Amino acid sequence: xxxxxxxxxxxxxxxxxxxxxxxxxxxxxxxxxxxxxxxxxxxxxxxxxxxxxxxxxxxxxxxxxxxxxxxxxxxxxxxxxxxxxxxxxxxxxxxxxxxxxxxxxxxxxxxxxxxxxxxxxxxxxxxxxxxxxxxxxxxxxxxxxxxxxxxxxxxxxxxxxxxxxxxxxxxxxxxxxxxxxxxxxxxxxxxxxxxxxxxxxxxxxxxxxxxxxxxxxxxxxxxxxxxxxxxxxxxxxxxxxxxxxxxxxxxxxxxxxxxxxxxxxxxxxxxxxxxxxx
Amino acid sequence: xxxxxxxxxxxxxxxxxxxxxxxxxxxxxxxxxxxxxxxxxxxxxxxxxxxxxxxxxxxxxxxxxxxxxxxxxxxxxxxxxxxxxxxxxxxxxxxxxxxxxxxxxxxxxxxxxxxxxxxxxxxxxxxxxxxxxxxxxxxxxxxxxxxxxxxxxxxxxxxxxxxxxxxxxxxxxxxxxxxxxxxxxxxxxxxxxxxxxxxxxxxxxxxxxxxxxxxxxxxxxxxxxxxxxxxxxxxxxxxxxxxxxxxxxxxxxxxxxxxxxxxxxxxxxxxxxxxxxxxxxxxxxxxxxxx
Numbered sequence: 001x002x003x004x005x006x007x008x009x010x011x012x013x014x015x016x017x018x019x020x021x022x023x024x025x026x027x028x029x030x031x032x033x034x035x036x037x038x039x040x041x042x043x044x045x046x047x048x049x050x051x052x053x054x055x056x057x058x059x060x061x062x063x064x065x066x067x068x069x070x071x072x073x074x075x076x077x078x079x080x081x082x083x084x085x086x087x088x089x090x091x092x093x094x095x096x097x098x099x100x101x102x103x104x105x106x107x108x109x110x111x112x113x114x115x116x117x118x119x120x121x122x123x124x125x126x127x128x129x130x131x132x133x134x135x136x137x138x139x140x141x142x143x144x145x146x147x148x149x150x151x152x153x154x155x156x157x158x159x160x161x162x163x164x165x166x167x168x169x170x171x172x173x174x175x176x177x178x179x180x181x182x183x184x185x186x187x188x189x190x191x192x193x194x195x196x197x198x199x200x201x202x203x204x205x206x207x208x209x210x211x212x213x214x215x216x217x218x219x220x221x222x223x224x225x226x227x228x229x230x231x232x233x234x235x236x237x238x239x240x241x242x243x244x245x246x247x248x249x250x251x252x253x254x255x256x257x258x259x260x261x262x263x264x265x266x267x268x269x270x271x272x273x274x275x276x277x278x
Numbered sequence: 279x280x281x282x283x284x285x286x287x288x289x290x291x292x293x294x295x296x297x298x299x300x301x302x303x304x305x306x307x308x309x310x311x312x313x314x315x316x317x318x319x320x321x322x323x324x325x326x327x328x329x330x331x332x333x334x335x336x337x338x339x340x341x342x343x344x345x346x347x348x349x350x351x352x353x354x355x356x357x358x359x360x361x362x363x364x365x366x367x368x369x370x371x372x373x374x375x376x377x378x379x380x381x382x383x384x385x386x387x388x389x390x391x392x393x394x395x396x397x398x399x400x401x402x403x404x405x406x407x408x409x410x411x412x413x414x415x416x417x418x419x420x421x422x423x424x425x426x427x428x429x430x431x432x433x434x435x436x437x438x439x440x441x442x443x444x445x446x447x448x449x450x451x452x453x454x455x456x457x458x459x460x461x462x463x464x465x466x467x468x469x470x471x472x473x474x475x476x477x478x479x480x481x482x483x484x485x486x487x488x489x490x491x492x493x494x495x496x497x498x499x500x501x502x503x504x505x506x507x508x509x510x511x512x513x514x515x516x517x518x519x520x521x522x523x524x525x526x527x528x529x530x531x532x533x534x535x536x537x538x539x540x541x542x543x544x545x546x547x548x549x550x551x552x553x554x555x556x557x558x559x560x561x562x563x564x565x566x567x568x569x
Contacts, residue, residue, distance in 0.1 A: 011475060015369050019380060022366060025443055026384050029398050032409055036401075048412030094294035097287050113294070116302050118495075120502035120551045122524035123544035126531040127305035127312075150301035153294065181286040210391030212506035213524075217532060228393035228506070235400070235510060242407065249397050253390040260389040264382060267389070271447055272454040275492050 030253070037246035044242045059247030066244060068222050069230045069251060076227040079141055080208035083148035087204045088197055091153055095160035096185060100171070110161075117154035125217050132218055139221050147214050152204040159203075159273045163196035164189075199270035202263050209256060227252055309544045317538035330542040341543060343518045344526035347434070348501065348547075351522065352554065354442060356498040363448025363497075364490060368478050370449065371456040381453065385446035392441075396507035399440045403427050430516045437520045440507045448493040455489040456482060491562025498554050502547060523547045 036044050037059050038052040064070055098110055128147060129138070137143035170192070174184040190197075212228040219225050231252060234245045260267055313330055315323040334341050366384065370377040387395055402408050403426035414422045426436040459482070467477045483490075505524040508514060514521035514529070523543060531540030558564070 008473070015372075015374070019366065019369055019374075022362075022443065023380060023383055026387050026446075029402055029409075030386065033398060033401070044407050048407055048409050049416070090293040090297065093290040097290040101283070101287055103284070103287055109291075109295075113298060116298065118499055118551055118555045119302065119306070120499070120524075120547050122503045122505055122527065123309060123547040123551075124302075124305040125524075125528065126537055126540055126544070127308035128301060129532070130308070131300060131304060146297070147301060150297045153298060153302075157294075181283060185290075206389065210393070212391060212393040212509075213528075216509075217528075228391045231393050231397045231510065235397070245397075246401070249394060249401075252397075253394045256390045256394075257386060260385070261382070267385075268450055268454075271450050275451055276454045276458065276489060 030257075033246050033249050033253075037243065037250045039243060039246075041240075041242045044246070059243035059245075060251070062241065062244040063234075063247040063251060066241070067230055067233045067248065068225075069227070069233075069248060071223065072225055072227045072230045073251075075141065075224055076209060079144050079148065079226055080205050082141075082145045083152075083208040084201050084204045086145065086149045087152045087156055088201050090149065091156040092160050092190075092193075092197060092200070093185070095157050096164050096189060098157075099161045099164035100167075113157055114154060117158070121151065122213060125213065128214070129217050139219050139224065141224050143218050144215060144224075144226070147218065148204075148208040148211065151211070151214075152200075152207050155203055155207075156200040159200050159270065160193070160196055162273070163193055167192060199266050199273060202259075202266040203270045206256065206259070206267075209259075306548070309541045309548065312538050313542040313545045315538040317536075319535045323538070326538075330539050334539065334542050334546070340518060340521060341526060344514075344521040344523050344543075345546070347520065348522045348550070351438065351504070352498050352501040354438060355501045356494045356558070359442055359445050359497050360448060360490065360494050362443060363445030363493060364452055364483075366445065367449045367452035367456060368482065370453055371482075372474070381446075381449060384444075384449060387444040388446040391506070392504075393506040393510055395440060396510035399436070399507070400427065400511050403436050427512050428516050430519045433512050433516055433519050437508055437512060440511070441504070445497075448497065451489055451493050452486060455486050459485060487562060488564060491558060491564045494562065495555065495558045495564075498558060499551060502551050502554070523550075 032048075035052060036048075038055045038057070039050075040053075040056065040058070043050065043053060094113075098106060132138050132143045132147065135143075137146065167189070170188060171184050174188050179188065210228065211226075215226045215229050216232070219229075230248060234241075234248050312323070314325060314327060316326050316330075317323045366380075370381055402410055405411055405423050405425040408426075410426065411422060411424060414424075424432060426432045463481060463485075464477065467481050472481070501522075503524060504522060505528065508520055508522060508525055509528070512520045514525045524547070527540050527543050527547070530536050530543065534540070
């Protein structure tokens with residue numbers, strides 16, 4: 001019995017040890033970057049682990065003045081909010097119809113739309129560039145919004161379709177009360193489905209906010225570029241200004257982290273929705 | 279009523295179908311059909327049959343390297359990465375103190391943009407002030423200076439570490455699945471004399487096989503779209519040791535303007551994706567595909 005206890009003890013110790021290592025490699029870099037963003041360039045070069053001698057916000061001031069990071073911030077907000085709204089609105093409507101009505105080609109349509117989930121979108125960058133150019137919305141916010149609305153299509157479709165499928169038959173009584181199709185959806189079904197929409201909106205927002213590839217390919221004008229591209233700016237032009245570079249990284253990651261910490265439950269339920277079977 | 283209903287069903291479907299056609303269907307068809315054409319520098323297209331495929335598969339060293347790297351990363355991600363995620367999820371399922379905090383903290387690298395994560399690592403591996411070198415110097419190797427990202431011996435390793443250990447989303451998936459297992463199974467196993475380790479390996483793992491399969495699918499396919507982290511760190515270099523297919527396509531199409539040829543690589547990438555999805559479904563017998 002004593003031997004078994006000893007082994008169990010070693011097991012618990014190992015478990016904590018492994019977890020500690022993974023926690024260090026996950027949040028250590030963040031702590032280091034935040035710490036470094038308050039140091040002077042000399043302090044950064046001379047000792048990587050020391051605390052800043054005093055909190056100076058020079059890095060942040062410089063990051064904001066030498067790069068168009070604030071402009072990029074505004075663009076990111078406009079594009080992510082619009083991309084999220086349109087995605088959830090349109091794909092929500094389609095999911096509702098696909099979940100609750102029977103019509104010709106319904107299953108075929110579900111299969112075709114679902115294929116998009118495992119399509120490597122990086123393979124499509126050139127034709128998407130070409131189409132956006134043909135439509136005359138290359139280098140505009142509209143172009144990015146359209147592409148982002150589409151990128152989240154498979155996820156939103158899947159989450160909302162299973163959400164709508166699980167609802168009881170509420171439409172019948174609405175129809176009897178004289179509500180039409182449109183009113184039934186927007187005034188009765190949609191409010192009930194808010195938890196599902198919230199989940200999708202969070203995932204879709206993060207997708208829009210974090211995308212780099214399409215922002216790089218579809219925009220060139222600084223006045224419309226998004227936040228992840230601000231980082232690109234710091235690798236090329238200001239690679240010697242360490243404090244500003246660290247400050248820029250902090251400015252870019254803070255919203256994602258804040259968003260995640262506040263909406264933790266939505267993110268978790270969104271990512272597990274559908275894949276986990278009861 | 280039926281006619282009106284049909285009308286509204288169509289109205290509800292049309293925006294999504296239009297978006298799908300514009301951003302998915304037309305691009306996939308374009309990629310496939312233009313891969314049979316010479317289409318360079320905006321000159322008129324010229325049909326050349328399967329010549330692009332012959333060139334890319336036989337004489338293109340860059341393509342060979344990027345395909346091999348993509349495949350290596352894909353294998354690492356669907357084994358090591360999934361193993362780490364599964365292990366941590368099982369640890370957390372013991373409801374140890376602070377498990378919720380650990381779950382949240384471990385997910386942080388997954389929630390920020392991969393561009394920002396790439397930039398973070400660019401600084402961690404910086405030869406002068408990066409924490410890795412500083413740490414090694416602290417251990418006593420005073421003159422240690424390794425340029426991790428730009429030395430062809432270490433670049434592949436350095437890039438791999440940008441994502442290999444961060445299996446936060448796999449932890450979320452697997453942990454959520456373990457929590458649906460009834461407590462009675464655990465009690466029965468312990469009454470029968472099983473240790474916690476035996477219970478985890480012989481009872482839990484077989485019960486969560488499906489979600490491990492799903493995780494593997496996500497992990498593997500994510501390697502087909504990895505772009506930002508490499509672009510912002512090594513950009514495929516040095517000497518192409520970190521080139522992958524998305525980066526190869528980007529360089530060929532958006533910088534080299536060799537569109538037909540780039541779309542040949544893109545077609546191969548899509549086929550690789552289909553192959554991966556089918557194989558992982560077969561291996562894990564994910565009979566009821568999730569999507």
